Amino acid sequence: MQRLQPKSHRSRQQQQGLSLVELMIALVVSSLLMLGVFEIFVGSSGTDRVAHAYARVQENGRLAMDMLTRHIRMAGYQGCIDSEIVDLNVIADNAPTGDLTGQAIWGYESQHSGWTVANRNDFLDNISGVHSGSDVVYVQYVSPTGVNVICDGGGNSCSAVNANIKIEDNSIGLNKYDIAVVSDCENADMFRIVNLPKDTDGKTTLAHSNSHNSSNNLSKPYSDDAQVMSFEALAFYTKDTGRDTNRGNPIYSLYQFDSAFHDGSGTGTYITGLEQELVEGIEQLQILYGQRLTDGNLRFVDATDGNLDFAEVDAIRIGLLVSSSEEILTDPDNNLYRLPGTDIEPLGTAGATATHTVDRRLRLAFNSTIVLRNRQ
Numbered sequence: 001m002q003r004l005q006p007k008s009h010r011s012r013q014q015q016q017g018l019s020l021v022e023l024m025i026a027l028v029v030s031s032l033l034m035l036g037v038f039e040i041f042v043g044s045s046g047t048d049r050v051a052h053a054y055a056r057v058q059e060n061g062r063l064a065m066d067m068l069t070r071h072i073r074m075a076g077y078q079g080c081i082d083s084e085i086v087d088l089n090v091i092a093d094n095a096p097t098g099d100l101t102g103q104a105i106w107g108y109e110s111q112h113s114g115w116t117v118a119n120r121n122d123f124l125d126n127i128s129g130v131h132s133g134s135d136v137v138y139v140q141y142v143s144p145t146g147v148n149v150i151c152d153g154g155g156n157s158c159s160a161v162n163a164n165i166k167i168e169d170n171s172i173g174l175n176k177y178d179i180a181v182v183s184d185c186e187n188a189d190m191f192r193i194v195n196l197p198k199d200t201d202g203k204t205t206l207a208h209s210n211s212h213n214s215s216n217n218l219s220k221p222y223s224d225d226a227q228v229m230s231f232e233a234l235a236f237y238t239k240d241t242g243r244d245t246n247r248g249n250p251i252y253s254l255y256q257f258d259s260a261f262h263d264g265s266g267t268g269t270y271i272t273g274l275e276q277e278l279v280e281g282i283e284q285l286q287i288l289y290g291q292r293l294t295d296g297n298l299r300f301v302d303a304t305d306g307n308l309d310f311a312e313v314d315a316i317r318i319g320l321l322v323s324s325s326e327e328i329l330t331d332p333d334n335n336l337y338r339l340p341g342t343d344i345e346p347l348g349t350a351g352a353t354a355t356h357t358v359d360r361r362l363r364l365a366f367n368s369t370i371v372l373r374n375r376q
Contacts, residue, residue, distance in 0.1 A: 053324035053362045057281065061322040061366040064254045064279040068137075068318060069370050071234055076104030076374035077141040079183035079229060083374065089219040092179050092192035093212050094270045096123045096233040096259050097140050100190075102311040105372065107287055107303035108136040110237070111353060123259035126273045129239040131252055133342070133354030135287045135303065136237040137316075138259075141374075142181045142188075145172055146227035149182065150203060158224065161217040165206040167228050170196070174230060177266045180206065182218070184226035189218045194266075212266060233260040238285050241277065247327045249359045254282035254320075283321045283356055283363070286339035290315035292375075302341045314375040317341075320366040327360035334358060337365045 078088050083101045090098050097103045108115045110130045117125055121138060130136060150166045151158035165182055174180055174193060181190050191208040198204050206228065210216040235257040243251045254277075261274035289305075290298040292314045300317055301308050319339030337344040337356070344365075345352040356363065 049326075049328045050362065053326065053328050054364075057322050057324050057362055057364050060279050060281045061320055061364060064282050064320055064322070065318070065366050065368055067254070067278060068236060069368065071139055071141075071232075071236070072105070072137065072316060072318075072370050073373050074141040074144070074232075075139040075372050076101060077144065078374070079142050079146070079181060079188055079227065080185040081183055081188045086187060088181070088188045088190055090190045091208070091213045091215050091218070092190050093214060095179055095190060095192070095231075096121070100140055100142075104140055104374065105289075105313055105316075106138040106310050107289055108138075109303050110134055110136060121259070122269075123233065123271055123273065124235055124257065125271065127235060127237070127257050127275070131238045131240065131284070133344075134238045134283075134285045136235055137285070137287055137318075138233075138235040140231075140233045142183075143172065143230045143232055146229040147172055149222050149224050149226040149228060151224045152203075158221050160221055161219070163221060164208070165222065165228060167204050167206065169202060170198070170204045172228075172230050174204075174206070174228075175264065177212065177262055177264060177270070179231040179260055180228055181231055182222050182226055182228045184222055187219050187222075189222075190231060191218070231260055232258075234258055236278075236285065238282050241280065245325065245327050245359065245361065247359060249327070249357050249361070251280065251325055252283045252323075253277045254279045254285065281323050281325055283323050284319075284337075284339060284342075284344050284354055286319040286321075286342045286344075286354070288317040288340040289313045290317070290369075300340070313372065315369060315371045317367070317369050319368075321356060322364050322366060323356070324362040329360040329362060332358050332360055333363055335363070337363065339365060340367060 111133050147167045192212045194209045194212050195207040238252050240250045241253045256276050258274045262270045263272045288300040290300050291312045317340040334346045344354050346358045347355040
């Protein structure tokens, strides 16, 4: 007769662990699952980086184009006067322009002789490092934001051409030796501020003596129907920021040079200027200028065209090549990008006028046509 084993002993015999083969199979299956999860994570991460870079490039391109459009559209603005009837009277010493109507916009090609020191506006001489092949555009205008003139007697009676100009406040940020414009829609004068003391009531007086002006006489006495505005003279271009991508390639940006900015000393020729970086990732700026012909049509040419008269430019075509700050593509960028008047080709292309680095940055081209409002 078979002897029965205790119940507890039978339970221990039935509780067996995994064999070595089963353990190895389980490890292989789990490894494959983990590898799949890792592949999904890597793919998702790469897609997210590309999407983020694309959004950033789009944002920078729109921002840069908006900035350029806003300033270029204002080229030649002289307040409320009709520039075809009334000439802006310039008495400011060493003003960037003596003819705001004819010199409202000017352009240069950095890879041509037109950007040499001998050929460009003296007020742009302190610009250096413009990206080879990129264009430079220079615009001048009177700021549309002004402050009202006050007539209160006591030397500011608005009854004499040499009287100081008193304004309601200095909300437009005028400083000593700045260039300002006063206009009443019938006349306009550009003068350099020699002094601007503030009254106890917050009102500011703008002196324009002949120590920093060709005369202390304006073209007329201005009354309280006039406004005082600041003068803008700005150049735009691209250059190397001195920063690099994650793979060591140079990062370019859109820059602005304020040629009317001065050191505040009130001496010399005021050719100082102030450079500011505006938008990162702008590699190229290309421009064609739309010259109005006698038949009313526009012909678009670059700044080096021998028959181009900038005083007759009524519109421009502008193009930007914008890149991401990080190199996130899987393959090097060997694409050609078409901008107005110039193709941006991969670095090393024979005969290329303008090039981009062959790297893994994402790039997009932005193009627009801008009408100069004050030439219509």
